[in-house]
Structures are given as structure tokens and as C-alpha cells.
Amino acid sequence: MIFSPHGNLGDNLWITPIFRFVKEPIYLYDNFHCRSISSIYNGITDVQFLDQHIRNFEYDGITHNTIQWLKHLNIEYSNTNIIPFVVITEEEKQWAAQYLSKYPNPIVIINDNSGNNDPQNNRSRYVLPNQNMMQSITDEYSKTNTVLQFGVAPNFYRCGYDGFTPLKNAIHIRGLNIRQLAACYSIIGKYIGGDTGDYHLMLAVGGEATVFIPKESRQMGYIYSNLLYTNSMFGNDKVRVTYYVTQ
Numbered sequence: 001m002i003f004s005p006h007g008n009l010g011d012n013l014w015i016t017p018i019f020r021f022v023k024e025p026i027y028l029y030d031n032f033h034c035r036s037i038s039s040i041y042n043g044i045t046d047v048q049f050l051d052q053h054i055r056n057f058e059y060d061g062i063t064h065n066t067i068q069w070l071k072h073l074n075i076e077y078s079n080t081n082i083i084p085f086v087v088i089t090e091e092e093k094q095w096a097a098q099y100l101s102k103y104p105n106p107i108v109i110i111n112d113n114s115g116n117n118d119p120q121n122n123r124s125r126y127v128l129p130n131q132n133m134m135q136s137i138t139d140e141y142s143k144t145n146t147v148l149q150f151g152v153a154p155n156f157y158r159c160g161y162d163g164f165t166p167l168k169n170a171i172h173i174r175g176l177n178i179r180q181l182a183a184c185y186s187i188i189g190k191y192i193g194g195d196t197g198d199y200h201l202m203l204a205v206g207g208e209a210t211v212f213i214p215k216e217s218r219q220m221g222y223i224y225s226n227l228l229y230t231n232s233m234f235g236n237d238k239v240r241v242t243y244y245v246t247q
Helices: 009-013 016-020 032-041 065-072 090-100 122-127 131-141 178-188 197-204
Strands: 002-004 026-029 047-050 106-110 146-151 171-174 190-194 208-213 241-245
Touching: 009 032, 009 197, 016 032, 016 065, 026 032, 032 047, 032 178, 090 178, 106 131, 106 178, 106 197, 131 146, 131 190, 146 178, 178 190, 178 197, 190 197, 197 208
Parallel strands: 002 026, 026 047, 106 146, 106 190, 146 171, 190 208, 208 241
Antiparallel strands: none
């Protein structure tokens, strides 16, 4: 059984490469956040929901999470693209192209992650890129591009905080569902920002990402080898992510 207890976008996108090799359902824990991202599996595999947690295996904290899944399932993946993927329909692409048509030369810049405005989430704040740097990048790109800053609806997290920090000189687009967001990203194709679900989604729809990351810290639970995509994970395809350590 392939089970995901998390509603985090990145955690679920890491699982999608499995379905290049196997034909079985994904089981998600039945809560609001899992249901809100479940449609990333549309066109990939069937989704079923469980009201209990199922143990898969213990992550070793060293090997990339996707590779651990493939090894757990005894899947041979050498020289194969094992980057996350999302299937976007032609209808969705047409909707996104029309929706974005008023924004010339768009680029996505994201300065938040899902937990950085949660005062209890020290890890998210550690991963967060420097906000002054992100504003400077936005200011520079706004001279030649339409900077689009996407985010969840104000009440999405239901925890008393808003997971969105507005960037000046950016167009703020909030509250799209995950299919709409993925379709928009498939049209835009360029992402700049921190290590958060949006960059995984951009890669999953075939786009390119420039990602700012902190120094490795086992204490903060941030280890490159189990989180970041290596060149070999793209198989024989173009490498579409560049990482910069900024802390």
C-alpha cells in the first residue's frame, strides 16, 4: 500500500514518480489538507482516503525521499526521470493561457512557505529565504516581466495566521485550486523562490526553478541529500532546477 499522511504539496509530489512504474492507488489520510491537494494525482492514479494512519517505512534522513520510496517498492529506476510530475489536460492549459493572457512575460516569485507565518514552526522559518533579497529580486524582474505571486486563500490554513507575505511590484493571485495553479505554472514555466511546494509543482509541470536554500542543518531537519533533486534524478532529460545557498 502507498499511503501519504500529509497534505503538504511537496511531500505528495515526491510520491508521484512511483506511478511511472506501478499501477495501484494512492491512499491519503482523510483530512482537509490531503483532500485539497489530492487532485494532483488526476490522470496518474486512483485516490482513496483512509481515516487511519498506515506505516509505510522509516525514512533514513539521508536518501532522497523519492528514491527511498522506489527502493522500498524494489523499483529499478536507473537512468530514468524520477522528478515529480502532474498531468495537465489540454482544457486546463487553455483555461490557464486565457487566465494569464493579461500578464505579459509572466514569472512566478514566491517568498513564503506553508508554515513560515506559524510562530510554532521553526523549521519553516529557517527554510524561508531572506525577505529583503526576495523583494530586491522582485523589483528587478518587474522591470522586464510581470511578477506573479501566488498564494492560498487567507483562511486556508485555519490556524489563525495567513500564509502570505505580499511582495511589492508583484501581482497577487490567491485562492486558485491546485489544478488551476498547476495549469498556470505549466504555462508560465519559470519559478524563483524558496524551497516550498510551489517549486516542486513548477518542476512537476515541466517548468524551471531557481531555488534559494539555507545551509544544511540536521538540528533543523534540513538535509540536502533527502530533499533536493540531483542531476541524476532527471535521467537523460534536461536539469531544470538550480539551487543557491543564501544563509
